[in-house]
Amino acid sequence: MNIGDVATASGLPAKTIRYYEDIGLITPLRDANGYRRFTETHLHKLAFIARARGLGFSIEQCRTLLALYEDRGRASADVKAVAETHLAEIDAKMAELAEMRRVLAELIHACAGDHRPDCPILQGLAAPADAD
Amino acid sequence: MNIGDVATASGLPAKTIRYYEDIGLITPLRDANGYRRFTETHLHKLAFIARARGLGFSIEQCRTLLALYEDRGRASADVKAVAETHLAEIDAKMAELAEMRRVLAELIHACAGDHRPDCPILQGLAAPADAD
C-alpha cells in the first residue's frame, strides 16, 4: 500500500502519517522509486494510534502504548497505569473547564446584551466579585 | 513600575508581559535606560487580560474584549456575543472530554491491571467494540 491507501484506510491524513514516521512512531518500507510502502501491520499500528489519539492520549503516551501492545510479555498493570494517568488528566481538564464555565455563565447571565455599554462581563473581568 | 512590579501585581510572569507587548496587547513606555515603564492603567489592563485568560479566552478574544472595555460607546451585546462564543467552545470541549472519559473509563474498568499480558485496553485500541 502507498501512503494514500493507508491514509484512506486509517482515516489519518497522509501528512500526519509522514509526521508519525518523522518522529519514529512507524517505519514503512521504501519502494525503488522512494515511495513509502505500508504493510497490513503498519496499517494496524496506524489505526491503533488513531484510536488512542481519539481518546486524547498524547503522542508519547501512544508510543508507550504501542510498545506495550507489541510486547507480548507486558503486564496489563502497565497499560492500566498509562490509561489511569490519562484519565486523571482528563478529569483535571474537565474540572478546569467546568469552573471556567461556571463563572462565564454567571457573567453572561448578568449581561443584558443590548445596545447599552454597561456590561457585567467587562466589570467582572476588570474586578472580579468575591466568590460566594 | 518596572516589569517585575507589574508581574508581581498582576500575577503574570515577566516573560508573558513582554510577549503581550510583542503582539501588541499592551504598550508600556520606556525609560531612558531602556527599561519598560508601566502605569496603573497598564496594570489594570494586564489584570484584565490575566482574568480573561483564566476564563479560557484566547489571546485574540482578549484583544477584542480589551478593545470593547476601552470603548465607552460599546454595546454590551457585542461583549456578550464574544462570551457566548467562548461558552460554546467550552461546552464543545467538555463534551469531547466527557466522551473520551466515558470510553476510557470503560476500558480501564475492564482491565485487571495485574502481571498478565491480557489487556482489554489494548484490545479496545486495536479494534474497538461496537457502541451500544
Added chain:
DNA sequence: CCTTGACCTTCCAGTTACAGGAAGGCCTAT
C-alpha cells in the same frame, strides 16, 4: 571606587501535533 547581586534588555530555540504550500519526481491513460 569597586564589586556583588538583583534587576533589566534582546534574541534564539523549544514546546505540541500537526497543516499548508512550493518545487519537483513518478505513473497511468489517452
Added chain:
DNA sequence: ATAGGCCTTCCTGTAACTGGAAGGTCAAGG
C-alpha cells in the same frame, strides 16, 4: 507526448508561551 493524480522533500506557520544565553543597569556594602 501530455495530462492528471499520485508521490517526494523541505520550509513555514500555528498558540501561547517558557527557558536560557549574553550582556546592560542600578543600589548597597566594603
